[in-house]
Amino acid sequence: MPMPLAPAPDVLATIRDYLETEILPALRDDKWFNVKIAINLLATIERELRLGPEADEHERARLTTLLGAAGTLEELNRALALAIRESGIALDDPRLLDHLRETTADALRINNPQWLVR
Amino acid sequence: MGLAEDLAPRLRAAVRRHLGAPVEIDDLKRLTGGATKATWSFAARIGADRVPLILQLASPRPALAPGDPLAELPRVVGAEDAAMMTAAAEAGVPAPPVRAILTPEDGLGVGCIMDFVAGETIARRILREAEFAPLRQRFAEQCGGILARLHRLAPAGLPFLRPFGAAAQVAHYRRAYEALDHPQPTIELGLRWAENHLPQRHATAVLHGDFRLGNLICGGAAIRAVIDWELAALGDPAQDLGWLCVKTWRFGGALPVGGMAPREALLAAYRAAGGAAIDLAQLRVWEAFGSIKWAIMCLMKGREHRRTGRATVEQMAIGRRMEEPLFDFLQLLAGED
Numbered sequence: 001m002p003m004p005l006a007p008a009p010d011v012l013a014t015i016r017d018y019l020e021t022e023i024l025p026a027l028r029d030d031k032w033f034n035v036k037i038a039i040n041l042l043a044t045i046e047r048e049l050r051l052g053p054e055a056d057e058h059e060r061a062r063l064t065t066l067l068g069a070a071g072t073l074e075e076l077n078r079a080l081a082l083a084i085r086e087s088g089i090a091l092d093d094p095r096l097l098d099h100l101r102e103t104t105a106d107a108l109r110i111n112n113p114q115w116l117v118r
Numbered sequence: 119m120g121l122a123e124d125l126a127p128r129l130r131a132a133v134r135r136h137l138g139a140p141v142e143i144d145d146l147k148r149l150t151g152g153a154t155k156a157t158w159s160f161a162a163r164i165g166a167d168r169v170p171l172i173l174q175l176a177s178p179r180p181a182l183a184p185g186d187p188l189a190e191l192p193r194v195v196g197a198e199d200a201a202m203m204t205a206a207a208e209a210g211v212p213a214p215p216v217r218a219i220l221t222p223e224d225g226l227g228v229g230c231i232m233d234f235v236a237g238e239t240i241a242r243r244i245l246r247e248a249e250f251a252p253l254r255q256r257f258a259e260q261c262g263g264i265l266a267r268l269h270r271l272a273p274a275g276l277p278f279l280r281p282f283g284a285a286a287q288v289a290h291y292r293r294a295y296e297a298l299d300h301p302q303p304t305i306e307l308g309l310r311w312a313e314n315h316l317p318q319r320h321a322t323a324v325l326h327g328d329f330r331l332g333n334l335i336c337g338g339a340a341i342r343a344v345i346d347w348e349l350a351a352l353g354d355p356a357q358d359l360g361w362l363c364v365k366t367w368r369f370g371g372a373l374p375v376g377g378m379a380p381r382e383a384l385l386a387a388y389r390a391a392g393g394a395a396i397d398l399a400q401l402r403v404w405e406a407f408g409s410i411k412w413a414i415m416c417l418m419k420g421r422e423h424r425r426t427g428r429a430t431v432e433q434m435a436i437g438r439r440m441e442e443p444l445f446d447f448l449q450l451l452a453g454e455d
Contacts, residue, residue: 038431044438081301084310091310100304101448107441115442 009046016042047110055106062099122146122158128225129160129173136218136231139164154179154348155195159234170234171217174199175227176348187294192327192351196220196228198278202347203232205275210267212343214335235343241331241369245377252339258379260341261329261362262387269323269355269393276324282351284316288407295414298421304444305417308410311451315403320354321394327351329358330367331376356396359384360404365446366412374405374455406450409443416440 006014019039027035056073063076066089071079083089089096108115126146133141146160149172158173176195179188194202196219203213214232244250253260273279282290292309295302326333327349335343361367363374363381371377375384385396420437423429449455 034431037435041431041435041438077303078301080303081306084303084306091307091314096303096307097448097451100307101445101452104304104441104445104448108445111438111441115445 009049012042012046012049016046044111047113051106051110055110059103059106062102066095066099122148125158125173125226129158132218132220132224132226133162133171133231135221135224137162137164154193155229170236172214172232172234173226173229174232175220175229178227187290187297190290190293192280192282192349194278194348194350196230199347200230200232201278202276202350205271206268206344206347209271211264212341213347214343214345235335235345237335237337237342239332239335239345241367241377244331244336245369245371249338250336253336253341254378256339257341258375258383259387261375262359262384262389262393263391264341264344265326265329265355265358266388266391266393268326269358271324273322273324273352276350279324279350279352281322282325282327282353283322284320284354284357285318287353287357287411288312288316291411291414294418298417300417300421302413302417302440302444304448305410305413308407308413308444308447312403312407312410316407317354317356317400317403320356322352323355325351325353325355325358327353327358328361330362330364331369332367354404355394356400357404357408359388359396360401361408363401363405364408364412364443366409366443402450406447409447409450413440413443413447416443 004011016039019035019042024032024035024039060073060076063073063080064070067076067079067083069076069079080089084091084096105116126143129146130141130143133143142163143160144163146158149157149159154177156175156177158175160171160173162169162171176193176199179193200216200219204216206213207215214235216230216232218231220226220229220231238244238250244253288309295305295309326344326347328346329344333344333346334341335345362376362384365374368374368377373379374381381398381401385398385401389395416436416439419433420440422433
């Protein structure tokens with residue numbers, strides 16, 4: 001792909017801004033509601049494009065240490081889920097709890113940063 | 119049943135049939151329409167009177183694959199929903215008075231017609247606007263009283279209610295989660311934790327099942343009606359109190375009980391109104407499990423398009439809310455509010 005003139009998050013931000021200032025004010029009821037939700041989702045995807053790769057990298061590094069195994073993010077999460085289900089890891093292991101808190105907080109920085117500041 | 123124009127003639131005929139008088143209807147408006155039901159408001163002109171009414175229709179359940187965990191969820195609709203609301207009202211719980219239960223000849227589907235109860239359901243307004251200040255002062259007291267009266271109802275009169283105690287619930291939500299095959303370590307932890315901490319034995323009472331802001335029609339000083347009885351079931355009374363305190367249902371309010379009051383105020387009011395003694399630890403266990411339940415519901419919503427083949431922005435947005443209750447659950451585990 002040739003070098004894009006504007007990075008994807010900036011394109012999304014432009015679309016979001018247009019919907020918010022030019023389209024939303026003319027809508028009512030469920031159309032207003034759904035476009036409002038769509039605007040919020042665009043902002044989420046912008047954050048995901050900016051923050052997602054680093055968050056995934058950190059999550060994978062923590063999982064690799066915790067499980068002592070390598071794999072894709074999905075494989076590692078599947079393995080950890082199974083370990084929790086089958087008592088392969090203590091439920092109160094502080095390393096587990098720290099990992100889950102960090103992973104959840106990183107996801108919230110993308111999906112709803114406001115949730116962390118309350 | 120979508121458009122008002124399609125609905126109006128049948129609704130007029132149904133109101134005539136059930137209310138037994140020549141009637142015209144007007145002002146038919148859709149209030150909410152979700153995956154499981156639709157609510158319409160309208161006015162019936164009966165002689166010289168103009169009566170504001172609500173039509174509630176249950177959507178037919180989508181065809182579910184055999185063994186689909188959704189098929190096990192309690193779902194109180196139509197005549198059962200009406201019987202539940204009537205029994206609740208007789209027990210002193212504010213509930214919308216039911217005027218008629220729809221019959222097949224109405225051609226409207228499953229549902230009922232009830233009185234319109236004026237008031238506010240939007241949490242943000244109830245939590246912030248000045249006119250609701252007196253209600254906010256008395257919110258925990260009112261909820262404690264309402265739940266104590268509801269939980270005293272004799273289950274024998276409501277034979278359609280399904281037992282849905284602690285063990286059955288965790289098992290249900292585990293199956294629903296596992297059926298999605300989308301491994302989430304924090305949900306796994308939450309389910310294991312719930313299996314270890316929810317009570318093995320508990321009292322059984324008639325539960326509302328979704329008692330929280332959004333399902334309470336509020337006036338300035340009082341809760342006027344408890345609505346949305348679809349998830350009513352028989353279970354641990356502490357569940358209804360815990361659900362009300364789940365952080366998601368505080369809608370940004372600072373305090374645990376619907377964002378408005380400390381937990382102790384709810385427990386004391388419940389006890390004072392004749393409810394059983396419930397301690398903070400019991401309440402928090404249900405609150406923590408409530409967060410896990412809501413996380414699984416978000417996950418289900420976020421994946422619903424794979425089941426139905428139809429994606430909506432709202433489903434996508436709810437799916438993206440899954441980490442909110444997971445974060446809250448981990449906070450509760452760490453001993454934070």
